[in-house]
Amino acid sequence: MSNPLLQVEKVSKSIGRSILLHPCSLEVRSGEILALCGGNGAGKSTLIRMIAGISQPTEGSVTLSGANWLNNRVEYADHIGYMPDEFQFGSSLTAYETLQFYASLRRIGRDRVVELLDTVGLLEVSKRKVSSFSKGMRQRLLFAQAMLAKPALLLLDEPTNGLDPYWMEEFGHLIRQAAQDGQAVVFSTHQLNIAESYADYALFMSSGQVRYSGDIVSLSNKYRHDGGLYGAFQDLVTNKESDLGKDTRHATNQ
Numbered sequence: 001m002s003n004p005l006l007q008v009e010k011v012s013k014s015i016g017r018s019i020l021l022h023p024c025s026l027e028v029r030s031g032e033i034l035a036l037c038g039g040n041g042a043g044k045s046t047l048i049r050m051i052a053g054i055s056q057p058t059e060g061s062v063t064l065s066g067a068n069w070l071n072n073r074v075e076y077a078d079h080i081g082y083m084p085d086e087f088q089f090g091s092s093l094t095a096y097e098t099l100q101f102y103a104s105l106r107r108i109g110r111d112r113v114v115e116l117l118d119t120v121g122l123l124e125v126s127k128r129k130v131s132s133f134s135k136g137m138r139q140r141l142l143f144a145q146a147m148l149a150k151p152a153l154l155l156l157d158e159p160t161n162g163l164d165p166y167w168m169e170e171f172g173h174l175i176r177q178a179a180q181d182g183q184a185v186v187f188s189t190h191q192l193n194i195a196e197s198y199a200d201y202a203l204f205m206s207s208g209q210v211r212y213s214g215d216i217v218s219l220s221n222k223y224r225h226d227g228g229l230y231g232a233f234q235d236l237v238t239n240k241e242s243d244l245g246k247d248t249r250h251a252t253n254q
């Protein structure tokens with residue numbers, strides 16, 4: 001088995017007396033897709049922001065391709081395409097100008113900008129100001145921004161938020177393609193069907209703790225007579241089961 005691309009080791013986050021994330025460890029390899037699932041306030045964005053390097057763990061470390069954010073910030077950031085859960089684009093720029101701006105920061109050429117606008121279905125409206133875009137259109141532009149540099153890790157916080165059914169499925173195909181091309185994908189979602197259809201592994205979180213980590217098919221099979229993944233989710237949010245089983249290779253609460 002190949003070495004992990006991403007290694008999260010005993011990472012936790014506290015603010016004052018509040019524990020946002022209990023110590024959590026996980027590994028993701030190139031070509032793998034990991035879905036982070038859990039109810040509102042479960043700790044998904046907290047974990048994602050620490051992997052992105054925009055929030056520092058209270059304890060623990062995150063390593064990406066052997067680079068640690070604290071010691072090799074530039075190298076570390078080069079490996080990530082990050083899509084935050086909330087983002088405001090500059091209101092006066094068109095879609096093309098916006099993506100071109102991010103491309104120029106990474107010295108990426110115009111061809112890739114046009115290719116990606118086409119990929120996310122925004123080429124025909126690329127001369128329109130982003131301020132006139134719907135939520136789903138802005139999400140697709142933000143996704144294109146994350147994919148620009150073909151990063152080793154696509155780190156996506158609720159990327160399907162606001163997408164219509166067609167683009168939700170398209171999103172699934174695009175991350176599958178990215179994984180086939182050797183990229184790793186970590187995304188959070190409330191769309192359990194998207195997690196089930198397109199991710200290899202899932203991390204179910206509740207109250208800042210990992211309640212399940214492992215392959216999605218096993219979890220779905222376990223709950224096949226009890227509502228599938230939604231049944232698992234219900235057990236998590238209602239805390240009927242505190243621990244749905246863990247594949248310790250993938251992630252642990254420690």
Ligand SMILES: Nc1ncnc2c1ncn2[C@@H]1O[C@H](COP(=O)(O)OP(=O)(O)OP(=O)(O)O)[C@@H](O)[C@H]1O
Pocket residue numbers: 015018020038039040041042043044045046047
């Ligand atoms: N800056 C902060 N200060 C204190 N508590 C915070 C802060 N940011 C987040 N939290 C708390 O941390 C917990 C985890 O929040 P987080 O945003 O990671 O959840 P989430 O799983 O992404 O939720 P959602 O699905 O609603 O986006 C929540 O209880 C939230 O209230």
